[in-house]
Amino acid sequence: MARLSPVLQQATPVQVARGEGAYLYDTDGRRHLDFTAGIGVTSTGHCHPKVVAAAQEQVATLIHGQYTTVMHQPLLRLTERLGDVLPAGIDRVFFLNSGSEAVEASVRLARHATGRQTVIAFDGGFHGRTMGAAALTTSGGKIRAGIGPMMGGVAFAPFPYAFRYGWTEEEAVAFCLKELDRILVTAAPARDVAAFLIEPVLGEGGYVPTPPAFLRGLRERADAHGILLIADEVQTGYGRTGAFWGHQHTDGLTPDILITAKGLASGFPLSAIAAPEAIMSKALPGSQGGTYGGNAVSCAAALATLEVIQEENLVANAGEQGLRLLDGLRKVAVEHPGIADVRGLGLMVGNEFLTPEGAPDAAAASRAHAAAAERGLLLLTCGPFGNVVRMIPPLIVTAEQVDEGVALWSEAV
Numbered sequence: 519m520a521r522l523s524p525v526l527q528q529a530t531p532v533q534v535a536r537g538e539g540a541y542l543y544d545t546d547g548r549r550h551l552d553f554t555a556g557i558g559v560t561s562t563g564h565c566h567p568k569v570v571a572a573a574q575e576q577v578a579t580l581i582h583g584q585y586t587t588v589m590h591q592p593l594l595r596l597t598e599r600l601g602d603v604l605p606a607g608i609d610r611v612f613f614l615n616s617g618s619e620a621v622e623a624s625v626r627l628a629r630h631a632t633g634r635q636t637v638i639a640f641d642g643g644f645h646g647r648t649m650g651a652a653a654l655t656t657s658g659g660k661i662r663a664g665i666g667p668m669m670g671g672v673a674f675a676p677f678p679y680a681f682r683y684g685w686t687e688e689e690a691v692a693f694c695l696k697e698l699d700r701i702l703v704t705a706a707p708a709r710d711v712a713a714f715l716i717e718p719v720l721g722e723g724g725y726v727p728t729p730p731a732f733l734r735g736l737r738e739r740a741d742a743h744g745i746l747l748i749a750d751e752v753q754t755g756y757g758r759t760g761a762f763w764g765h766q767h768t769d770g771l772t773p774d775i776l777i778t779a780k781g782l783a784s785g786f787p788l789s790a791i792a793a794p795e796a797i798m799s800k801a802l803p804g805s806q807g808g809t810y811g812g813n814a815v816s817c818a819a820a821l822a823t824l825e826v827i828q829e830e831n832l833v834a835n836a837g838e839q840g841l842r843l844l845d846g847l848r849k850v851a852v853e854h855p856g857i858a859d860v861r862g863l864g865l866m867v868g869n870e871f872l873t874p875e876g877a878p879d880a881a882a883a884s885r886a887h888a889a890a891a892e893r894g895l896l897l898l899t900c901g902p903f904g905n906v907v908r909m910i911p912p913l914i915v916t917a918e919q920v921d922e923g924v925a926l927w928s929e930a931v
């Protein structure tokens with residue numbers, strides 16, 4: 519008998535048997551309200567009937583058609599349909615399996631497209647665990663510990679996490695852009711920089727929405743220096759934030775390369791990068807890909823996911839329920855001074871715990887997380903010190919389920 523590697527750190531002891539909508543059912547038949555959605559993946563809820571039907575039909579028709587050998591209909595249809603939701607001008611798409619692979623593919627593309635090497639990522643950013651993606655990740659934890667040397671050609675710049683430094687958003691943005699300008703003439707000269715890589719909401723790093731003024735500042739500098747702006751929408755895409763793409767909360771902003779995964783196929787492994795023709799055509803033919811990339815069943819599930827998002831108006835629902843969740847959690851926080859900040863965008867909401875002295879309180883966050891799990895509310899922690907409890911309900915969540923979650927949270931804290 520083999521046993522799982524101890525490298526796995528499971529957040530709860532729950533063993534699930536099945537999922538339906540916003541709920542998971544464990545092997546003892548107990549119901550859990552799932553405000554993790556498989557870390558932002560099962561956006562249409564667990565086992566949405568339309569996604570199940572599309573996947574079942576595809577499994578019985580064609581499971582795998584390796585795309586460097588043969589092309590298949592689900593991938594072609596999905597590519598076409600993505601044109602309806604991608605920002606204008608971003609009309610070339612390429613598929614992979616996971617967020618990390620798509621991040622690495624975006625870096626490869628940016629280096630090919632610009633002939634430059636350096637990628638500037640931001641403090642606290644999370645872009646994945648594979649070696650290249652880990653080299654761009656500083657959200658904390660043990661992702662980079664003991665595995666160096668890391669991929670070269672990476673520089674880091676500060677992220678405007680205003681709450682953490684006790685600044686206003688304007689102060690944080692002004693400081694970080696000034697610092698970025700300094701980096702562009704010192705550690706990472708602009709002429710060597712291929713891309714800025716940024717999450718529209720800092721995810722694993724603490725659920726901090728990136729201020730629009732900061733994204734605009736990046737866009738201006740990218741345009742001025744021929745640098746590409748890569749939006750890592752692995753967690754923020756597909757309606758999660760109440761807009762189809764997280765960057766769309768910044769009026770008029772368009773990235774050069776967009777990365778998507780997680781919610782794309784409701785739980786089937788699939789990721790993609792998208793860029794305008796002028797950029798994508800600079801990729802070296804044959805330089806991107808993978809055995810399972812653009813798997814036929816995943817693509818069929820992704821097509822059904824897009825239909826569900828549109829038919830059930832899930833982007834608007836994420837915005838509406840996100841506000842309801844924020845409001846409910848802020849009321850809970852008033853009664854619990856340890857919860858020093860409640861913030862978020864759409865259905866990406868974080869509760870940051872501080873000690874009475876103002877230090878990050880990972881122990882309190884961990885206690886609240888465990889107490890919620892005991893009451894049947896599944897949550898996650900994140901943040902540079904593990905002191906943020908985050909909530910990522912599925913986009914199909916109802917007002918009643920939001921209220922149920924807030925009531926369980928209130929008991930838990």
Ligand code: PLP
Pocket residue numbers: 557616617618619621644645646647717721722750751752753779780
């Ligand atoms: N980028 C972001 C913003 C993420 O949140 C994640 C995963 O949480 C990744 C990349 C890595 O994705 P994956 O775990 O599918 O490799």
